[in-house]
Amino acid sequence: MAGSLAALSGCYRANSGSGQQTIILLVNNRGFYDVNVYAMRASLSSGRRLGTVSGNSQATLRVPVNELQPGGGLVVNVRTVGGRYQWVSPSVQVGSGIVARLDVIQTANGELTQSQMYSQVAPQPDR
Numbered sequence: 001m002a003g004s005l006a007a008l009s010g011c012y013r014a015n016s017g018s019g020q021q022t023i024i025l026l027v028n029n030r031g032f033y034d035v036n037v038y039a040m041r042a043s044l045s046s047g048r049r050l051g052t053v054s055g056n057s058q059a060t061l062r063v064p065v066n067e068l069q070p071g072g073g074l075v076v077n078v079r080t081v082g083g084r085y086q087w088v089s090p091s092v093q094v095g096s097g098i099v100a101r102l103d104v105i106q107t108a109n110g111e112l113t114q115s116q117m118y119s120q121v122a123p124q125p126d127r
Contacts, residue, residue: 020064020065020066021064021065022062022063022064022065023062023063023065023068023074023094023095023098023099023100024060024061024062024063024099024100024122025037025050025060025061025062025063025074025076025099025100025101025102026058026059026060026061026099026100026101026102027053027058027059027060027061027101027102027104028058028101028102028103028104029053029054029055029056029057029058029059029104030056030103030104030105030106031055031056031104031105031106031110031112032055032056032106032110033055033080033081033082033083033106033110034052034053034054034055034080034081034082035052035053035055035078035079035080035081035104035112036049036051036052036078036079036081037049037050037051037052037053037061037076037077037078037102038050038076038077038078038079039063039064039067039068039074039075039076040069040075040076040077040088041066041067041068041069042069043075046077047076047077048064048067050062050063050076052081053104063094063100068094069091071093072093072094072095073091073092073093073094074089074091074092074093074094074100074117075088075089075090075091075092076088076089076102076117077089078102078104078112078115080106080110080112083110084110085106085110085111085112086112087112087113087115089102089115089117090117092117092118092119093119094119097121097122098119098120098121098122099119099120099121099122100117100118100119101117101118101119101120102115102116102117103115103116103117
């Protein structure tokens with residue numbers, strides 16, 4: 001994950017071609033089960049799927065800025081693939097110079113209640 005952080009030139013950037021700005025979400029799935037990650041713009045929405053993260057792996061997902069909640073908060077819904085468990089994160093503030101980090105922590109049967117999401121200052125690339 002450190003290598004992917006160092007490779008990021010910024011966490012708030014435009015996608016090439018579309019002009020849409022995105023936020024970086026670094027996901028560390030520490031469990032056995034694969035998970036789908038959804039951005040939740042409103043508390044009652046089903047969310048927009050951002051991607052799937054395999055068990056015991058890491059991924060960098062891009063969240064379109066228009067999927068943030070009012071005020072710039074990011075909330076995600078994590079669901080086990082083929083399972084019955086899901087977890088909704090607290091809102092974390094993201095923006096220019098800030099990345100979101102999601103640690104998916106699962107119990108042996110796939111419960112996600114120990115998962116954590118937080119924000120941190122994006123590392124600056126070495127010059």
